[in-house]
Amino acid sequence: MTEEKTHHPEPSYLVDTGKYKGLMAWLTSTDHKRIGLMYMYAMMVFFAVGVILGMIMRIELFYPGQQVYGPQAYNGIFTIHGIIMIFTVVIPGLAAVFGNFSMPIMIGAKDVAFPRLNLFSFYLYILGAAIALASQFMGNGPPDTGWTFYAPYSIQTHTNVVAAVFGAFVLGFSSILTGLNFIVTMHRLRAPGMTFFKMPLFPWSLYATAWIQVLATPIVGITLLMIIAERWLRIGFFDPSLGGDPVLYQHLFWIYSHPAVYIMILPAMGVITEIIPTFAQKKIFGYKAIAISSLAIALVGYFVWAHHMYTSGMSTTARWVFSLLTFLVAVPSAIKVFNWVTTMYKGSISVKPPFLFAIGFIFLFMIGGMTGLSLGALATNIHVHDTAYVVAHFHYIVFGGVGFAFFAAIYYWYPKMYGRMYSFKMANWSFVFLFTGFNLLYFPQFIIGIMGMPRRYFDYLPQFTFGHQLSFFGGLLLVIGFIIMLITLFSKKGAKAPDNPWGGRTFEWTIPSPPPLENFDVMPEMGVNEQPYDYK
Amino acid sequence: MHTESVHITPYRTHAWVLITLLAFTFITITVTWIDLSALTVLIALLIASVKAYIVLTYFMHLKFESSLFRVFVFMVLFIYVLVILFTLSDYLFR
Amino acid sequence: MEHRDDIGAKLGMWVFIFTEILLFGGLFLVYAIMRSSYSTEFHQAAHHLNAFIGTINTVVLLISSATVAMSITAVQKGNNKLAVILLVITLLCAAAFMINKYFEWGHKIHIGLYPGSDLMLTLSHGQVMFFSLYYFMTGLHMFHLVVGGIILTIVLIKVQNGTINEGRYVLLENGGLYWHLVDLIWIFLFPLLYLIT
Structure with a gap:
């Protein structure tokens, strides 16, 4: 990988060179870097909405009994909180933002394979999110089914389920097209000499993710269409009074929605795999094991869906089969964790903000993963099914895991995105608040969950009060952490960033910060003896 | 990027493929007249799979990709x- | 310099076809489950379908698939005129399929056999499931047929004006792939819906 070219005549991608200026130049841009940033801005807005909704729930739960609003409003709020956070934040999440921004550069390409399709996915994303949000204000009030839209309630309730479901359908379509784009990009546009097993590991994780997006999302697409058809035409697939089967809905829904968890977490793992060798200045340990474990997670993760349904009345055979598979999928995940830890061993570690968040990720992901195993075991699952324990578990994965990896990724690639540095001190403070707040918010939920606090309940018994109040204060710390983070990143212009502030070895660190429109002045190549992560 | 040799399927091949597919359609209909009880579905699916295989291989050109x-x-x-x-x-x- | 990657374009189309296969896959899964629960009722209900119309539509679709495949050969040989004729035949087949379906559905709706109708509510559970699946599956298939028809019409225009030619015809190939997908799905729908009497 060449190290020259600090002086560059090409203008950066942030400068408008096309026919439009300003906002229009962004909205019509097919440049993968701009699209990545647009996803990021949109996601920040949706994330803020989701966080506010979450805090509104915590306020209501501060004391037992009705405080501020009633049960129907509570049902609506946790539903839209779930829809926004799952479908518009964590599922597109890292893949849409950093997959778009970094992946093409990391594999040495000028752009993705289908740049216009990429922009189209972005607009589908916005459209889907808008429809989902509009469900709050149209028809007979906000949907109250939970983000899972379980039948038969979702076909009976009078609230505006159709709009929310249709929004999720459109968002799914956007996700499929992004996945398609990435698969073709990684197959066709890798730099000369970069074989699949020389590709950096973040693209590897995106490759596995893209296949899940392409192969799992259509199933939920058709399922959501069935829900709409149930409501409008009474086709009755999930309606027992017509001969249908509600459990079938759960199967179809989770055939997508469990792999969706891997759509979220795989790119997160990929980001961590980039950050750790960079800040340990050491070659990644077990490159092939990590690459293949991404594919293994994608494949096995496709067949564990029914562990969400142990109490649904499924056959005993299916229960043990899916429990076994659930335990199997823990193996490749653990392989990754061991590889990260081993990479750090004897490395020259510099604890900068991205690294701090990566460590935070490993810690939280471990807790999330381990509690996931206790949920995957049939006997314990029966006791904690649909309790706050489950809520804590999946927040440790999708927020402690994906969220922290997202923050790590922002701190890691921010200098490349904007060509500016940020204050490390402030960034470290944001970590302190986010990490403490996160644990204070969700850890008590494990405990009250085991004590018997059901999820999605608007009211509770007095013995859970203390736990809920701790969670509330944890939530406040988290919000402060976000605000510190936003101030760190966006309040004022930092010092100019060098091309390679962290000493990284992947292609994006060989080009100027911010990159020129077509990324590379000279198209990069990889020699026969070159390997990714070639630190001494 | 059009360096690889292009395979042109002759018209005749397409015609034969079509005739084969029509023949299989005929077979699958005839088979339903015979009562094979539980096997009926299996046979129907088997014939459909063979037809799908032919369509994938020749019409969809997989053989030459x-x-x-x-x-x-x-x-x-x-x-x-x-x-x-x-x-x-x-x-x-x- | 213009970047062009025909294999990449085709790969993209194939990946899209995979998503379509799994989209229908969800429905075939529902079919499999319902069929295993209500196999005798599915047999009875299938008697109401007209296997003759189904067969005609199968033949029509197979022919249309062959003509699309042949049109690629024609373009590769530089014979755009023949390609246009073959694509027109394909579109005519599509139209014939739609007309057939119109009469088939029209008849059923006329006698009151459609999801949510009063007649449906008097039928047994298995039969309701069969007809719901019949409408949903053939309906979604028809939607794809219409989309495929639109794609092929665009392709037809481009073959006509020479944008698609001997040296560059990946759009035609991709349009063809989509059309074959429509055929592929029908190959499974036909026996599963019409031939289980």
Whole structure:
């Protein structure tokens, strides 16, 4: 990988060179870097909405009994909180933002394979999110089914389920097209000499993710269409009074929605795999094991869906089969964790903000993963099914895991995105608040969950009060952490960033910060003896 | 990027493929007249799979594409069959 | 310099076809489950379908698939005129399929056999499931047929004006792939819906 070219005549991608200026130049841009940033801005807005909704729930739960609003409003709020956070934040999440921004550069390409399709996915994303949000204000009030839209309630309730479901359908379509784009990009546009097993590991994780997006999302697409058809035409697939089967809905829904968890977490793992060798200045340990474990997670993760349904009345055979598979999928995940830890061993570690968040990720992901195993075991699952324990578990994965990896990724690639540095001190403070707040918010939920606090309940018994109040204060710390983070990143212009502030070895660190429109002045190549992560 | 040799399927091949497919359609209809009870579905699916294989191989040109495409198709169908089997692990053992 | 990657474009189309296969896959899964629960009722209900119309539509679709495949050969040989004729035949076949379906559905709706109708509510559970699946599956298939028809019409225009030619015809190939997908799905729908009497 060449190290020259600090002086560059090409203008950066942030400068408008096309026919439009300003906002229009962004909205019509097919440049993968701009699209990545647009996803990021949109996601920040949706994330803020989701966080506010979450805090509104915590306020209501501060004391037992009705405080501020009633049960129907509570049902609506946790539903839209779930829809926004799952479908518009964590599922597109890292893949849409950093997959778009970094992946093409990391594999040495000028752009993705289908740049216009990429922009189209972005607009589908916005459209889907808008429809989902509009469900709050149209028809007979906000949907109250939970983000899972379980039948038969979702076909009976009078609230505006159709709009929310249709929004999720459109968002799914956007996700499929992004996945398609990435698969073709990684197959066709890798730099000369970069074989699949020389590709950096973040693209590897995106490759596995893209296949899940392409192969799992259509199933939920058709399922959501069935829900709409149930409501409008009474086709009755999930309606027992017509001969249908509600459990079938759960199967179809989770055939997508469990792999969706891997759509979220795989790119997160990929980001961590980039950050750790960079800040340990050491070659990644077990490159092939990590690459293949991404594919293994994608494949096995496709067949564990029914562990969400142990109490649904499924056959005993299916229960043990899916429990076994659930335990199997823990193996490749653990392989990754061991590889990260081993990479750090004897490395020259510099604890900068991205690294701090990566460590935070490993810690939280471990807790999330381990509690996931206790949920995957049939006997314990029966006791904690649909309790706050489950809520804590999946927040440790999708927020402690994906969220922290997202923050790590922002701190890691921010200098490349904007060509500016940020204050490390402030960034470290944001970590302190986010990490403490996160644990204070969700850890008590494990405990009250085991004590018997059901999820999605608007009211509770007095013995859970203390736990809920701790969670509330944890939530406040988290919000402060976000605000510190936003101030760190966006309040004022930092010092100019060098091309390679962290000493990284992947292609994006060989080009100027911010990159020129077509990324590379000279198209990069990889020699026969070159390997990714070639630190001494 | 059009360096690889282009394979042109002759009209005659397409015609033969069409005739084969029509023949299989005829067979699958005739078979339903014979009562094979439980086997009927299996045979119908088997014939449909053969037809699908022919369409994929010739009409959709898989025979002449790089093996990557065939691997993908196989993988997708494999995953889909597994999904059906795992779902049936619930329904057949209730 | 213009970047062009025909294999990449085709790969993209194939990946899209995979998503379509799994989209229908969800429905075939529902079919498999319902069929295993209500096999005798599915047999009875299938008697109401007209296997003759189904057969005609199968033949029509197979022919249309062959003509699309042949049109690629024609373009590769530089014979755009023949390609246009073959694509027109394909579109005519599509139209014939739609007309057939119109009469088939029209008849059923006329006698009151459609999801949510009063007649449906008097039928047994298995039969309701069969007809719901019949409408949903053939309906979604028809939607794809219409989309495929639109794609092929665009392709037809481009073959006509020479944008698609001997040296560059990946759009035609991709349009063809989509059309074959429509055929592929029908190959499974036909026996599963019409031939289980």
